[in-house]
Amino acid sequence: MTLEQLWAGWRHEYVTAAGAAEKAGIDDGCVFCRIAAAGPPSADNAVVWRGELTLAVLNAYPYASGHLLIVPVRHLSSLDELTAAESADLWETTRKAADAIGRAYDPDGLNIGANLGRAAGAGIPRHLHLHALPRWSGDTNFMTAVAGVRVIPESLPRSWEQLHDAWPPA
Numbered sequence: 001m002t003l004e005q006l007w008a009g010w011r012h013e014y015v016t017a018a019g020a021a022e023k024a025g026i027d028d029g030c031v032f033c034r035i036a037a038a039g040p041p042s043a044d045n046a047v048v049w050r051g052e053l054t055l056a057v058l059n060a061y062p063y064a065s066g067h068l069l070i071v072p073v074r075h076l077s078s079l080d081e082l083t084a085a086e087s088a089d090l091w092e093t094t095r096k097a098a099d100a101i102g103r104a105y106d107p108d109g110l111n112i113g114a115n116l117g118r119a120a121g122a123g124i125p126r127h128l129h130l131h132a133l134p135r136w137s138g139d140t141n142f143m144t145a146v147a148g149v150r151v152i153p154e155s156l157p158r159s160w161e162q163l164h165d166a167w168p169p170a
């Protein structure tokens with residue numbers, strides 16, 4: 001079974017959100033803009049936390065359970081397009097994501113970072129996002145384990161529950 005098949009059911013939610021976004025007149029060509037338009041955090045839209053400028057959503061194609069993407073609400077593709085407020089909020093949300101992952105999974109370490117541009121490995125280069133994910137001693141390398149079947153020992157709704165519960169208070 002491929003990841004594509006594994007998460008086909010979950011991806012249905014994106015498709016549903018896309019329909020709603022289209023009706024609201026939002027560009028549904030961008031998956032993060034669709035997520036930003038998909039309402040308050042819920043297991044259905046996989047958004048774990050949402051503020052005015054930034055949101056944190058589970059990666060639909062996780063490298064590990066609890067793999068979060070931290071995304072500016074506004075559609076932009078590079079760091080230098082961020083306003084000072086967006087930049088500060090993006091980092092503050094990343095800090096909280098690391099805190100939540102730590103509490104929910106008690107990992108040995110964390111990867112936090114960004115792939116800027118397709119050449120750097122960005123799957124969705126048109127809308128800036130940061131990755132935050134738990135790591136354990138002896139697991140496979142984040143940067144090279146990019147294709148094929150991976151064993152994800154936890155469902156996305158379960159990951160959502162874990163991280164939503166562990167998200168630090170404002």
Ligand SMILES: [Zn+2]
Pocket residue numbers: 030031032033034074075076126127
């Ligand atoms: Zn976008």
